[in-house]
Amino acid sequence: MALEVRDVAYSYSERVALAGVDFEISPGVLTGLLGPNGAGKTTLMRIMLGVLAPDRGEIRHDGRPVDSEARQRWGYMPQERGLYPGMPVGEQVVYFGRLHGLSRTEATIRARSLLDELGLTDRWDQRTDKLSGGLQQRLQLATALVHHPEVVVLDEPFAGLDPVAVAELSDSLRERARAGCTVLFSSHQLDLVQNLCEDILMVDEGRIVLRGPLSALRAASTGVQLRVSVHAADRRWLDRCPGATVVSEEADEVRIAIPRGTDPLTVLDAARAAGPVDDFGLDLPSLSQLFLEAVTPDAGARTTGGAEQALAAEATPGRAR
Numbered sequence: 517m518a519l520e521v522r523d524v525a526y527s528y529s530e531r532v533a534l535a536g537v538d539f540e541i542s543p544g545v546l547t548g549l550l551g552p553n554g555a556g557k558t559t560l561m562r563i564m565l566g567v568l569a570p571d572r573g574e575i576r577h578d579g580r581p582v583d584s585e586a587r588q589r590w591g592y593m594p595q596e597r598g599l600y601p602g603m604p605v606g607e608q609v610v611y612f613g614r615l616h617g618l619s620r621t622e623a624t625i626r627a628r629s630l631l632d633e634l635g636l637t638d639r640w641d642q643r644t645d646k647l648s649g650g651l652q653q654r655l656q657l658a659t660a661l662v663h664h665p666e667v668v669v670l671d672e673p674f675a676g677l678d679p680v681a682v683a684e685l686s687d688s689l690r691e692r693a694r695a696g697c698t699v700l701f702s703s704h705q706l707d708l709v710q711n712l713c714e715d716i717l718m719v720d721e722g723r724i725v726l727r728g729p730l731s732a733l734r735a736a737s738t739g740v741q742l743r744v745s746v747h748a749a750d751r752r753w754l755d756r757c758p759g760a761t762v763v764s765e766e767a768d769e770v771r772i773a774i775p776r777g778t779d780p781l782t783v784l785d786a787a788r789a790a791g792p793v794d795d796f797g798l799d800l801p802s803l804s805q806l807f808l809e810a811v812t813p814d815a816g817a818r819t820t821g822g823a824e825q826a827l828a829a830e831a832t833p834g835r836a837r
């Protein structure tokens with residue numbers, strides 16, 4: 517039941533948006549299509565959904581090329597939300613169910629259950645444009661899920677949501693994946709979603725630069741970071757840690773990148789010799805760090821907190837391999 521994207525390329529006139537993208541995703545796991553602004557995520561999703569025809573390549577599902585009939589069984593949440601502002605919430609979901617071939621009775625039953633799950637039970641009769649932005653986003657998700665799609669594609673579903681809503685929405689999506697649905701969502705906010713997606717597809721400048729389970733990508737990362745909180749007069753104790761680079765400093769806490777193979781306890785010993793240590797730990801690399809490592813060959817040695825923040829906030833396009 518894998519969803520395959522095979523050598524897909526697309527250009528808007530002179531601008532290459534996708535330069536030959538090739539991957540497959542499986543049901544059962546929540547897959548994140550991640551990358552900075554302009555990386556090509558929306559273009560790829562539009563091609564998957566048949567909104568754009570690729571210049572080259574194809575989309576296959578369950579071993580067969582995907583056609584419009586197969587896409588009737590898919591759910592799509594576009595980046596530019598497409599709800600009818602004046603329509604009441606319940607009717608909106610029923611309408612989308614009907615568009616996907618459900619009877620009115622079936623669509624109503626499913627709409628009630630979905631709106632219940634997404635915390636919109638008491639909004640059935642309310643006009644859509646009277647909902648807050650976050651609630652409209654949940655409603656949009658309901659319209660994408662009402663027909664129990666076998667493939668769900670969501671473009672930036674977490675943008676603009678508060679942390680509680682992000683957690684709830686990701687629970688809903690993970691449940692769909694566990695039930696056998698193929699779920700792909702995009703995001704440019706790497707650090708917002710780093711604990712949500714189990715499989716990662718990282719794109720940059722129209723190419724896949726990193727892919728695989730998050731845990732495996734982290735284990736293969738060249739960057740190891742330590743967090744040390746030490747009451748010391750200065751940072752001279754770091755001179756006794758060969759290869760250590762300061763990533764960030766805040767009050768007594770210092771984050772240090774150490775070369776792979778260095779024993780972290782040598783750093784702890786050096787810190788303890790300088791003063792009392794309140795906190796010491798190994799930090800897993802963030803998705804921003806993994807991205808920078810993938811697009812900048814020597815980033816493992818010189819990842820900086822500043823670059824990570826810039827990427828998380830608005831994304832810094834990197835160089836594709």
Ligand SMILES: Nc1ncnc2c1ncn2[C@@H]1O[C@H](COP(=O)(O)OP(=O)(O)OP(=O)(O)O)[C@@H](O)[C@H]1O
Nearest residue numbers: 528531532533552553554555556557558559560704
């Ligand atoms: N209609 C268009 N005409 C011309 N160029 C376009 C058009 N739509 C997108 N592009 C360009 O194609 C590239 C890929 O854009 P796309 O919207 O797919 O990226 P994205 O990863 O979804 O970005 P974002 O995170 O900002 O939504 C970008 O360079 C963008 O400027």
